[in-house]
Amino acid sequence: MPANTFNGYTDYGIGIGLRVPHYQHILTRKPVVDWFEIISENFMIDGGRPLRILDEILDQYKVVQHGVSMYFGSAQRADREHLRRLKTLVQRTKTPWLSDHLCWGSVDGRYTHDLLPMPYTFEAARLTAQKIREVRDFLEIPIAVENVSSYAEFHVSEMTEWEFLNEVVERADCGILLDVNNIYVSSQNHSFDPFAYVNSVPAARVAQIHIAGHSKYRKYILDTHDHPVIDPVWKLYARAIERTGHTATLLEWDDSIPAFDEVHDEALKANKFLSSASLATAV
Amino acid sequence: MNLLGIQRQMARAVMTPLTPSERMRSVAPGGRCLRAVATKIIKPNDRLTSFERLEIYNRQYWFRVLSGFAEDFPGLRAVLGTRVFDKVAQAYLRDCPSRSFTMRNIGSQLQAWLNKHPAFAKSKQKLALDMVRLEWAEINAFDGKRDTPLTPEDLAQADPAKLRLRLQPYLTLLDLRYPVDDLLLEVRKNSAEVSVASNAFSERHKTKRVTAVARMKPSPIFLAVHRLGEEVYFRRLEREEFAILSLLRGGKSLNAAIEFGLRKSATPLDARPLLVQKWFQTWSTLGWFCPWTKSSAKS
Numbered sequence: 001m002p003a004n005t006f007n008g009y010t011d012y013g014i015g016i017g018l019r020v021p022h023y024q025h026i027l028t029r030k031p032v033v034d035w036f037e038i039i040s041e042n043f044m045i046d047g048g049r050p051l052r053i054l055d056e057i058l059d060q061y062k063v064v065q066h067g068v069s070m071y072f073g074s075a076q077r078a079d080r081e082h083l084r085r086l087k088t089l090v091q092r093t094k095t096p097w098l099s100d101h102l103c104w105g106s107v108d109g110r111y112t113h114d115l116l117p118m119p120y121t122f123e124a125a126r127l128t129a130q131k132i133r134e135v136r137d138f139l140e141i142p143i144a145v146e147n148v149s150s151y152a153e154f155h156v157s158e159m160t161e162w163e164f165l166n167e168v169v170e171r172a173d174c175g176i177l178l179d180v181n182n183i184y185v186s187s188q189n190h191s192f193d194p195f196a197y198v199n200s201v202p203a204a205r206v207a208q209i210h211i212a213g214h215s216k217y218r219k220y221i222l223d224t225h226d227h228p229v230i231d232p233v234w235k236l237y238a239r240a241i242e243r244t245g246h247t248a249t250l251l252e253w254d255d256s257i258p259a260f261d262e263v264h265d266e267a268l269k270a271n272k273f274l275s276s277a278s279l280a281t282a283v
Numbered sequence: 284m285n286l287l288g289i290q291r292q293m294a295r296a297v298m299t300p301l302t303p304s305e306r307m308r309s310v311a312p313g314g315r316c317l318r319a320v321a322t323k324i325i326k327p328n329d330r331l332t333s334f335e336r337l338e339i340y341n342r343q344y345w346f347r348v349l350s351g352f353a354e355d356f357p358g359l360r361a362v363l364g365t366r367v368f369d370k371v372a373q374a375y376l377r378d379c380p381s382r383s384f385t386m387r388n389i390g391s392q393l394q395a396w397l398n399k400h401p402a403f404a405k406s407k408q409k410l411a412l413d414m415v416r417l418e419w420a421e422i423n424a425f426d427g428k429r430d431t432p433l434t435p436e437d438l439a440q441a442d443p444a445k446l447r448l449r450l451q452p453y454l455t456l457l458d459l460r461y462p463v464d465d466l467l468l469e470v471r472k473n474s475a476e477v478s479v480a481s482n483a484f485s486e487r488h489k490t491k492r493v494t495a496v497a498r499m500k501p502s503p504i505f506l507a508v509h510r511l512g513e514e515v516y517f518r519r520l521e522r523e524e525f526a527i528l529s530l531l532r533g534g535k536s537l538n539a540a541i542e543f544g545l546r547k548s549a550t551p552l553d554a555r556p557l558l559v560q561k562w563f564q565t566w567s568t569l570g571w572f573c574p575w576t577k578s579s580a581k582s
Binding site: 041051104114153 | 325
């Protein structure tokens with residue numbers, strides 16, 4: 001939703017992920033971009049060039065932090081060093097909200113560096129929500145959790161993925177980063193109706209939307225972020241925007257990254273749908 | 284099965300090394316049947332079995348950590364050759380899976396691990412260890428902490444008998460058996476050239492050049508791996524420079540560090556004051572010194 005409690009009452013437009021191959025273009029040409037999303041872990045360091053670049057970006061652009069290793073769904077407690085470094089970065093960027101994934105990826109101190117799928121059980125929802133609350137209380141900023149692409153489902157699951165998402169965000173009272181590409185990828189991999197997912201998400205909790213491309217294989221789809229957004233994903237995006245209104249939107253492009261303008265142009269295609277949403281709201 | 288139980292089972296399966304043809308093993312090296320694990324926790328669908336679905340994560344894990352590792356240690360790859368390097372990478376990551384939220388630290392145990400497993404590098408063990416130390420120092424120099432440095436004026440005003448100095452956290456001092464700094468620079472130059480020229484002859488020629496440097500003979504060097512602006516630099520040091528800086532890092536006072544550091548020096552006594560003054564001028568201009576604190580003593 002535009003400007004809600006879960007995105008710090010901001011009303012951001014269309015952003016793109018800040019990626020190394022674009023640094024020079026951004027810093028020298030200073031293109032007009034609504035906002036950049038950074039991967040928190042890339043800047044949770046003590047010094048050096050990455051932080052200098054970040055500071056230059058922060059001087060000129062709005063920045064939102066997106067994490068890949070908080071692992072809200074890991075059964076064990078969050079790593080204190082991770083939280084401490086994350087808070088230092090939050091204070092530096094003044095990100096109005098912070099997102100990470102509804103997944104797990106570490107156990108017994110070992111990290112897979114992957115976004116592993118959750119078993120959709122009430123126990124998992126309770127533990128995940130508890131961790132989200134702990135992280136939010138420590139960081140003192142709104143949290144939005146992102147649905148991930150998945151390639152496996154568990155026997156123990158007691159509900160659908162969207163029911164699980166709703167259960168977690170209600171228990172944690174947090175926001176949602178709705179990734180419509182991930183919904184599409186998972187719907188193909190697990191044979192469900194992606195519109196049923198989008199229609200069931202509590203619209204008032206959507207802080208941000210992700211769009212991206214993916215790779216299709218013979219028996220499954222992989223979330224590779226290395227292609228333009230395909231039409232079925234734009235249709236899901238349109239439906240999501242219809243429900244949520246004008247919402248901060250971000251294009252992810254992480255591999256085989258083309259020139260800055262190509263990435264930005266792809267992201268700006270979202271304008272077509274956002275304009276319709278604005279018109280609908282005005283009417 | 285509860286959440287923790289599922290996560291332990293799945294993580295163990297995902298982190299199990301792949302077969303030589305990069306597929307998931309039916310049976311893990313310890314005898315655990317991964318096919319049974321997959322069937323127990325993962326649902327099949329109309330296109331993929333439980334095993335095949337789990338395999339997607341198993342392959343993704345190894346592709347990701349191996350590629351991160353290779354990115355961090357191109358010099359070690361040049362020393363060992365691709366075939367041995369790949370074996371080292373797999374064995375190391377099997378024994379020392381990541382224990383950090385960031386891939387940046389994936390090679391943090393490599394030096395210790397390689398020390399315990401000399402069979403991989405064989406005759407190149409010492410060269411490989413030197414290269415690993417250099418590449419890890421480079422990572423530290425790239426994004427390590429920089430504290431406010433002391434200026435040459437700060438140093439001039441201090442009592443050298445009492446003054447203790449802390450070195451910048453991003454600075455690593457290395458005593459190496461081989462001039463691996465030259466080799467790493469050659470590797471970097473080679474990969475930069477290969478990325479712009481795809482001519483097969485040119486690639487073979489450059490690979491040969493790197494291989495030739497990798498066959499280098501021992502020739503001890505002392506090196507400071509540091510950062511200036513945002514660039515990482517390798518600075519060769521004299522033996523005495525290395526000794527003085529190491530003693531300072533160890534907590535010796537300025538006077539004591541100079542005295543002990545020059546004890547075995549071949550430099551004539553009358554030439555030493557000027558030389559030491561020059562070194563300190565350079566080091567402080569490079570911003571290597573920080574104020575000594577109580578926590579420096581603890582560390």
